[in-house]
Amino acid sequence: MTAAYSLARDVPLHDWNTFHLDARAERLATVHVTAGLPALLAEPALRALPLMVLGAGSNVLFATNRFEGCLIHLRCDSIRIVDDAGGHALVQVDAGCEWDALVDWTLDHGLQGLENLALIPGQAGAAPIQNIGAYGVEVGRFIAAVHVYDRQAGAFDRLPAARCEFGYRDSVFKREPDRRIVTAIELLLPKAGATNLSYAGLREELAAMGGLQPTPRNVAAAVRRIRRRKLPDPAVAGNAGSFFKNPVVTRAVAVELQSRFAGVPVYLTSTEAERKLSAAWLIEQAGWRGVREGDAAMSAQHALVLVNLGRATGPQLLTLARRVAASVQEKFGVSLEPEPRIVGATFQPRRA
Ligand SMILES: Cc1cc2nc3c(=O)[nH]c(=O)nc-3n(C[C@H](O)[C@H](O)[C@H](O)COP(=O)(O)OP(=O)(O)OC[C@H]3O[C@@H](n4cnc5c(N)ncnc54)[C@H](O)[C@@H]3O)c2cc1C
Incomplete structure (x- = not known):
């Protein structure tokens, strides 16, 4: 049976942040089963340390050579359809799922909405933190609820979207960092409907791709092409x-x-x-x-x-x-x- 979590000491972070900075962390906890979070947080060795959740490290700048605390990294990555009735599906995604893999999963299952957010690095659990957005779409629009472990209350909680206070690159999670560990998100995704082409460059890209129809899959492909052209690749710089x-x-x-x-x-x-x-x-x-x-x-x-x-x-x-x-x-x-x-x-x- 997999242990709920594992703990490592004096961990190099070069491969844990997309700036590739050579910082180190005093501790790194890798969580395989979110039900194990209360036990992890009660570990005597961690009680006095500052804690921070680290996803894929694509939105952090380590301005210190050493994080004198414990980083918590969630590994659980299952995706499942919770409710499939009507024109939408409710999808529950574990925090450790890779965001772009999730986008592909939704497209493979005939669901749409996330295509404009293709190729954003990071984990699904980080998506609500700054309400990721790109090409005219923010994820908050599709989030039905966010599951968390609330360290202040010492309990698991489920926040419906209204309690997440999503704004432009903002949310209640960003404003109260480290209070809540996001364990899963619920997304309500349409099965049909027009794609969002409000970002002008998308139409041009579809035209440049041979006049493709704006299906969710084609929009995702167009977004990926634009992003690869416009943004420096973290693997290179x-x-x-x-x-x-x-x-x-x-x-x-x-x-x-x-x-x-x-x-x-x-x-x-x-x-x-x-x-x-x-x-x-x-x-x-x-x-x-x-x-x-x-x-x-x-x-x-x-x-x-x-x-x-x-x-x-x-x-x-x-x-x-x-x-x-x-x-x-x-x-x-x-x-x-x-x-x-x-x-x-x-x-x-x-x-x-
Ligand atoms: C090349 C590139 C392009 C990008 N493009 C976009 C873009 O178009 N739009 C956009 O919005 N962002 C973009 N980003 C930023 C980044 O990818 C997103 O913010 C992403 O959601 C961060 O995910 P992560 O897993 O790497 O989070 P991390 O960088 O590890 O963490 C970011 C913050 O979220 C917190 N956090 C992470 N996971 C959890 C959790 N489970 N529970 C509680 N807190 C958590 C961390 O403590 C930290 O405060 C881009 C980044 C790169 C490198």
Whole structure:
């Protein structure tokens, strides 16, 4: 019988984060059976340590050489259809399932909705944390509930979507980090209907693929082609995807920016009072696209991606990111907020 969990000491994290930083962790707990979580958390050796869940490490920046705590990694990865009646299916997915494998599984089972989120790295359990989004779709739209172990309550819980407080790259889980360990998610996925082509580049990509019909499978293929072309591959240059969130500002600020800077892209949000700006545009206009400081760089391929070109350290990457944010603040008066979790430091824009 498989043990519910295993514990390791002094663990190198190079292969546990997509920046490929050479940090280490005091402890790493690998959880094979989520029912074993209470026993794991009660281990005397762990009681005094800070705990953090680590999925595939595709949205974290270790800004410290050593995490003096215990990382918890969930391995359970089953997927099952819980309810198949009517035009939707309710699918329950264990936290340790690889996200992109899940996207393919849903397509293989005639379900749609997740095709625009194809090729996002990471585990399913991390998807609700920042409400992953891409190409006009956010996962929160399809999440029916999130199953967690609530460390504050010392009990398992099931949060229906309304309690998850999903927003743009945001959720209750992101705002209260490490309180809840996500063990599974429930997705309500349609069996038919139009695919989401609100992102203009998708139509163009389908046309370039020989005028393919916008079926869920073709949309997923188009998304994968665009992503492979646009985003640096973490296997080649360590990165965590977009490093900054697109800033949300008041409508008045957006109008004022448009009057001062020709061509500033401004997008509608769900509220009339707010507008979203393009962080990539702001960074590029501030002159940071392709800028390299040692092995830390802002990607030449995509202005929003901070990359490790070889042997950059977490603090070096963080220094560059802070300088970029300070420069954007100075030029446009707009604050940039990092998207990945920064472990061992806080983020404040700094010129030096
Ligand atoms: C090349 C590239 C492209 C990307 N593109 C996108 C994109 O298009 N859209 C997008 O939204 N993101 C994108 N990302 C970011 C990232 O892939 C997602 O945020 C993903 O969901 C992170 O999954 P992970 O398993 O790697 O989480 P990790 O990086 O390991 O963890 C991220 C955060 O979630 C927490 N966490 C992870 N699992 C759990 C759990 N089970 N319970 C509680 N907390 C947990 C961690 O503590 C941490 O705070 C991209 C990253 C890369 C490298």
